[in-house]
Amino acid sequence: MKTLPPPGRAVGGPRGAPVAERATLSGRHQRRRRSLSSYLFVVPALVLVVGMFWYSIVMTVWLSFTNSNGLSSAQFVGLANYRAMLSDPALLTNVYNTLIWAVAMIVLPVGLGLVAAVALKKRRGRSVFQTVFYLPYAIGFVTTGVIWSFLFGTSGFSELFNALGFRSLANVQWLNQVPLNTYSMIVASTWQTMGTDMLLFFVGLDTIDRQVTEAASLDGAVGWKMFRFITWPSLSAMTRVIIAISIVNALQAFNLIWVMTQGGPYGSSSTFAVWTYQQSFQYYKMGYGAAIAVVLTVFVLLASIGYLRRSLREVRA
Amino acid sequence: MGVRGKKQVLAAATCIAALAGTTSLAGVPAASATSQAYLQLANDKPGWTSGFNAIGKDLAKLDGVGWQAQPYSSTTAFQAVVRAAATTSKAPPLFTWWSGQQLVPLVKAGAVANMTSYVKTWEAKYGLNPDVEDAYKVNGQYYGAPLYTSDWVMYYNKKDFAKYHLSVPLTWSALMQDAATLKSHGIAPFAYYVDDWAGFIWFEQILLEEDPSAYQALVNGKISYTSAPVVKAMATWRQIADKGYFSPPMNIDTELGSPTPFVNGQDAMLLIGSWEESSLTKAGMVPGKDFGAFIVPPINPKVGWQAIFETGPVVVSAHNSDMQQALKAVNTFMQPSVQQAWDKLMDFTSAESVVKSTDPTAVYVAHEITAEKVHLNNRYWEATPPQVAVPVSSDLSKFILNPNLNLMPFLQTLQKTAQAYWATAK
Numbered sequence: 001m002k003t004l005p006p007p008g009r010a011v012g013g014p015r016g017a018p019v020a021e022r023a024t025l026s027g028r029h030q031r032r033r034r035s036l037s038s039y040l041f042v043v044p045a046l047v048l049v050v051g052m053f054w055y056s057i058v059m060t061v062w063l064s065f066t067n068s069n070g071l072s073s074a075q076f077v078g079l080a081n082y083r084a085m086l087s088d089p090a091l092l093t094n095v096y097n098t099l100i101w102a103v104a105m106i107v108l109p110v111g112l113g114l115v116a117a118v119a120l121k122k123r124r125g126r127s128v129f130q131t132v133f134y135l136p137y138a139i140g141f142v143t144t145g146v147i148w149s150f151l152f153g154t155s156g157f158s159e160l161f162n163a164l165g166f167r168s169l170a171n172v173q174w175l176n177q178v179p180l181n182t183y184s185m186i187v188a189s190t191w192q193t194m195g196t197d198m199l200l201f202f203v204g205l206d207t208i209d210r211q212v213t214e215a216a217s218l219d220g221a222v223g224w225k226m227f228r229f230i231t232w233p234s235l236s237a238m239t240r241v242i243i244a245i246s247i248v249n250a251l252q253a254f255n256l257i258w259v260m261t262q263g264g265p266y267g268s269s270s271t272f273a274v275w276t277y278q279q280s281f282q283y284y285k286m287g288y289g290a291a292i293a294v295v296l297t298v299f300v301l302l303a304s305i306g307y308l309r310r311s312l313r314e315v316r317a
Numbered sequence: 318m319g320v321r322g323k324k325q326v327l328a329a330a331t332c333i334a335a336l337a338g339t340t341s342l343a344g345v346p347a348a349s350a351t352s353q354a355y356l357q358l359a360n361d362k363p364g365w366t367s368g369f370n371a372i373g374k375d376l377a378k379l380d381g382v383g384w385q386a387q388p389y390s391s392t393t394a395f396q397a398v399v400r401a402a403a404t405t406s407k408a409p410p411l412f413t414w415w416s417g418q419q420l421v422p423l424v425k426a427g428a429v430a431n432m433t434s435y436v437k438t439w440e441a442k443y444g445l446n447p448d449v450e451d452a453y454k455v456n457g458q459y460y461g462a463p464l465y466t467s468d469w470v471m472y473y474n475k476k477d478f479a480k481y482h483l484s485v486p487l488t489w490s491a492l493m494q495d496a497a498t499l500k501s502h503g504i505a506p507f508a509y510y511v512d513d514w515a516g517f518i519w520f521e522q523i524l525l526e527e528d529p530s531a532y533q534a535l536v537n538g539k540i541s542y543t544s545a546p547v548v549k550a551m552a553t554w555r556q557i558a559d560k561g562y563f564s565p566p567m568n569i570d571t572e573l574g575s576p577t578p579f580v581n582g583q584d585a586m587l588l589i590g591s592w593e594e595s596s597l598t599k600a601g602m603v604p605g606k607d608f609g610a611f612i613v614p615p616i617n618p619k620v621g622w623q624a625i626f627e628t629g630p631v632v633v634s635a636h637n638s639d640m641q642q643a644l645k646a647v648n649t650f651m652q653p654s655v656q657q658a659w660d661k662l663m664d665f666t667s668a669e670s671v672v673k674s675t676d677p678t679a680v681y682v683a684h685e686i687t688a689e690k691v692h693l694n695n696r697y698w699e700a701t702p703p704q705v706a707v708p709v710s711s712d713l714s715k716f717i718l719n720p721n722l723n724l725m726p727f728l729q730t731l732q733k734t735a736q737a738y739w740a741t742a743k
Binding site: 265266278281282 | 571
């Protein structure tokens with residue numbers, strides 16, 4: 001009785017190629033066809049990413065080496081824009097304000113979000129609080145900026161403090177005094193973003209194993225001890241994610257600042273993102289604005305990669 | 318290739334083709350925008366859309382070519398888009414812009430059509446104010462038609478003036494006397510704004526009223542910010558601040574649109590462009606009854622009466638294939654009947670003397686301009702290049718917030734900014 005040869009060995013037949021070989025060839029061909037159609041489906045997304053993202057980045061980097069004003073043809077100027085940035089008196093103010101925003105937006109919304117999540121976790125009506133705290137994020141940065149500009153203006157807190165008899169507080173120029181203007185905008189931003197961080201912490205808290213917390217409470221861990229030894233370590237992964245996102249967002253702080261002060265008065269509340277916008281679109285120094293944008297991007301990348309690498313190292317340890 | 322494989326590849330290819338088709342369709346402008354009857358009018362004034370479109374229909378009825386507004390909600394985005402397209406065939410046929418030094422880069426790039434022959438006709442036939450049209454003059458040629466013209470006036474709260482028996486001042490000392498009276502009664506004589514572009518408001522007014530030729534020289538980079546006329550103007554400004562005649566500074570971007578202290582009478586006077594009148598009427602004030610306006614009297618009577626005006630043009634792209642039609646539409650727009658309709662729609666005052674306003678404050682100001690032979694000067698924001706105007710106006714906020722700062726080093730900073738531009742521009 002003839003038996004089929006083991007796979008891969010030629011048998012020979014009237015149609016030329018051996019049956020086993022024909023089966024292998026057919027499989028490879030099918031896999032190639034499937035790959036081709038997969039690639040074709042990915043092409044539109046690839047075009048979008050390459051076209052809108054990488055193309056923009058490459059063009060911005062190129063612009064940063066020119067004296068483009070967005071109207072007439074640009075000339076290559078090498079590192080002139082970067083040198084100009086180093087000697088620009090506005091550099092220090094922008095670096096300082098950007099760092100203030102980064103630190104504040106890590107400490108305040110993240111810290112308050114954590115406190116609110118822990119405090120409300122087991123409270124009745126948690127969903128109501130979730131909605132109330134999340135609502136400011138849903139209304140967007142521009143609306144938030146308009147609302148808080150009114151509150152910090154002459155018809156807002158000033159009127160309230162006047163009515164309550166706090167004259168000295170009523171005369172405070174919340175958005176015109178330096179550095180109070182930056183702190184006031186940070187308050188507005190904290191009000192808006194704290195709810196999102198709180199929701200993320202809720203998610204983290206919900207994933208903590210109940211058996212662990214029950215065992216800990218049986219051992220006498222309550223309140224601060226429970227938080228310190230059980231809750232906080234269990235939230236470390238979520239905290240890392242939230243902080244990483246906060247770093248990236250804070251370093252690019254723009255929308256709220258633009259609506260409330262446009263970086264003023266006299267550039268005192270400007271950040272890197274505001275600075276690049278002003279140079280590009282108000283002063284028509286697109287090359288210079290592009291150089292600032294490149295420096296900001298590098299700064300954000302280094303900060304976020306550095307933080308994530310350190311966090312991952314700790315996790316592995 | 319098997320049937321199933323062919324179907325997968327065909328499906329993928331169809332998706333790509335559909336997306337490509339969608340993308341290319343998105344690039345085709347809407348038919349109405351480039352039809353013979355209506356041309357696109359790109360602008361950064363979304364609140365004016367209904368007015369633009371109403372007048373656009375009138376233009377089409379009169380001469381066959383009208384316009385349709387294409388608004389951008391952000392001025393900065395609008396400028397960036399127009400500047401990028403300005404020297405290409407993709408430039409909008411018509412667009413709003415700014416006068417003076419803001420127009421110069423477009424002219425130098427060959428982006429806007431020459432309207433000189435039309436301007437001469439408008440001046441001769443319709444009484445177009447040559448001071449206003451000069452704002453659109455570059456190297457002796459004209460490149461824009463005034464879409465709106467606003468005089469910078471001192472609005473005053475009539476109730477405050479009546480209560481303290483004050484009258485419209487015709488001299489600077491009378492204005493200061495009125496201010497002293499108001500101050501003594503706990504009213505802030507002048508509403509004061511800060512931040513962003515507010516810095517130039519009092520700076521330009523005082524310098525102009527003391528030395529108009531120095532003002533013109535300064536905006537054209539011919540004299541320094543540390544020169545004697547500028548130092549003198551800053552000293553005058555400081556004196557007014559030291560006397561406590563200004564209200565606590567308010568953020569101009571967030572508070573000018575709702576000038577509550579002026580409406581309530583806590584601030585008696587407001588130095589601003591006449592476009593602010595719409596905010597006052599929206600707040601319930603009635604022109605002529607609750608508020609009036611006057612031209613600020615000269616500080617130095619020898620220089621004669623001066624006033625600031627601002628004007629914004631509609632310009633025609635020199636690269637769009639509809640250039641001739643666009644020029645025709647603009648020419649029709651400048652006809653007195655259309656100007657009258659436009660002014661009525663928008664509460665503007667035409668720059669043409671044959672077109673009369675019915676707004677009582679505008680009528681009084683127009684009368685004052687004629688009676689006192691007031692010479693109109695382009696606003697600082699347009700008269701000097703934006704690379705100087707924007708940072709200097711921003712820095713002047715420092716002086717507003719601290720008028721007793723060390724003046725010369727401060728002025729040297731302003732001069733350094735100006736110098737950085739003029740050195741490369743010359």
